[in-house]
Amino acid sequence: MSTVTAPTQGAASQGAVGGSTPGSRKAPITYAVLGLFALVVFGLLGQPGSSTFSVSTRTDLFQITPIGVPSRLTAIVLALVCLGLAAFAALRAKEGRRTPGWVAGTFAAAFVLAFLTWAVAGESIPFTGLLQGTLFLAVPLVFGALSGVMCERVGVINIAIEGQLLAGAFLAAVAASLSGNVYAGLIAAPIAGVLVALLLAVFTITYAVNQIIVGVVLNVLVVGVTGFLYSTVLTVNASSWNQPPGLQRIAIPLLSEIPVLGPVLFRQNLIVYLMYAAVIVANIALFRSKWGLRVRAVGEHPRAADTVGIKVNATRFKNVLLGGAIAGLGGAFFTIGAGLAFGKEMTAGKGYIALAAMIFGRWSPKGALGAALLFGFAEQLRISLGIVGTGIPSQFMLMTPYLVTIFAVAGLVGRVRPPAANGTHYAKS
Known part of the structure; x- marks a missing residue:
């Protein structure tokens, strides 16, 4: 079978998250506005005192003394x-x-x-715990974003990530509860x-139905089915059906005893370790293998891929x-990963945030990982600051993850281009 030339988008998409388009002034302006905001609000108007960050846990190989910094001065320096x-980015754009x-x-x-030193002025925050929570909250986002990358790299828009996450949570809880085995x-x-993806593939690839409409319908379908079964089966007989280990x-x-990195990266459950492997394998497979070359060819130029013997629709289906x-x-x-029983709509829109992480990550597994960690950090920051008890209104903190999503996609990414054949149907002529 003949080979195809690697699409230019495949190489471009491996760029670092946040790398801007040449000559674009969007990122420098965004940086400047946020930098001035940090200087005025976090620095000049900030509270005097000291902000303390604890970084060690009891099981670390050695202990690190909590780090205290002057709140206002530190915020001013970081804002500068x-x-x-911002000035450097503006010069590059010029x-x-x-x-x-x-x-x-x-x-x-x-x-x-800068925000943290301002928010915890006079208080202490466990920095390692903040990072642990970040990774914890980012895990489903990473898997969801990887799902989107795999689909959109072959030209299929996967809006149904939310439904797939919810279906996975539901069946994992039921199977583990009934069998008493978490690995089931x-x-x-x-x-x-x-099963959800099969419906998506049949309707969008075989019957050429609009991909976005099918994805939205599947999300509603999964919410309805799981909600019905939760109300009629799981809540009625929760001890048998909804108490998963x-x-x-x-x-x-050794690795788990390293301060900061150990508790965050190497004291996790199996799903987190599988996430590490999934990101590494997906990135190598997409950009360093013949399979990945064919996948990207289908997403960029399906007709050209077809002419060299690649089965376009079969590749998309798989x-x-x-x-x-x-x-x-x-x-x-x-x-089972969080040790919780299933609840109605417990994914709470994480599938849509995973789509944003995929776009922010430029359709690259490692980029999606970085974006998911950013969104996870925003969510964990809201939780941690709520525990510390800052003067920030709780309503504003609830908005934080979604504000980060908007700024990341609209202000910091710059111009991004999805695979050229994304969202288009292909019929062999």
């Missing part, structure tokens, strides 16, 4: 760093050059740290995702099912 990065991806990452870190739930979850945490010897399995596995995290 943000403004310096020269018609692309702003490196590290600028967005550094800016985000400086802005968030871990196996059942991808099957639930595949939870996955135990697995501490990696990838949609693969994406469904990945999303279903992510859904298991809501129940």
Whole structure:
């Protein structure tokens, strides 16, 4: 069989998250506005005192003394760093050059740290716990975003990620409860995702129905079916149907004892470790293998791929099912991964945020990981600051994850281009 030339989008999509379009002024303006906001609100108008960050846990190999910094001065310095990065991005845009991806990452870190020092002035916050919560909340987003990448790389828009996550959470809870074996739930979850994906593939690929409409309908269908079964079966006989065992945490010897990194990365349950593997394997498979080359060719130029012997619709069908399995596995995290019983609509829109993470990550597994961690951090920040008891209105903190989503997609990503054949049907001539 002949090979095809790698599509240019495949290489471009591996760019770092937040790398801007050459000559675009959107990112520099966004940086400047947020930098000025940080300087005035977090710095000049901030509360005097000290902000303390604890970084060690009791089981660490060695203890690190909590770090205390002057709140107002630290916020001012970090805000000036943000403004310096805005000036650098503006200079690159004026020269018609692309702003490196590290600028967005550094800016985000400086802005968030400025916010934290302002928010916890006079208080203490467990920084390691904040990072642990970030990873915990990002896990289903990563699986959902990976599902979207697998589907859209072959030209199928997967709006049904929300339904696949919810179906995975439901079947994982039921299977684990009935069998008393948590691993039965871990196996059942991808099957639930595949069943939803099968409907998506049949209607969009075989019958050429509008992909967005089918995805939305499937989400509503899964919400309705799981809600009905929850009300009529799970709540009536909860002891048998909805008391799943939870996955135990697995501490990696030595690595789990490293301060900060150990508790965050290496004291997790099996689903988190599977997430690490899924991101690595997906990134290598898509951009370093013949399979990935064919997949990207189908998403970019299906007719050209067809002329060299690639079965376009068969490739799409398989990838949609693969994406469904990945999303279903992510859904298991809501129940057996978190040690919770199933609840109606417990995914709470995470599938749609996963779509935003996929776009922010430029249809790349590692980019999707970074974006999902950003959204997870925003959510965990709301929870942590609520516990600390800052003066920030709770309503504003509830908005934080969604504001980050809007700014990330609209202001920081720059111009992004999906696979050229995304959302289009293909009929062999």
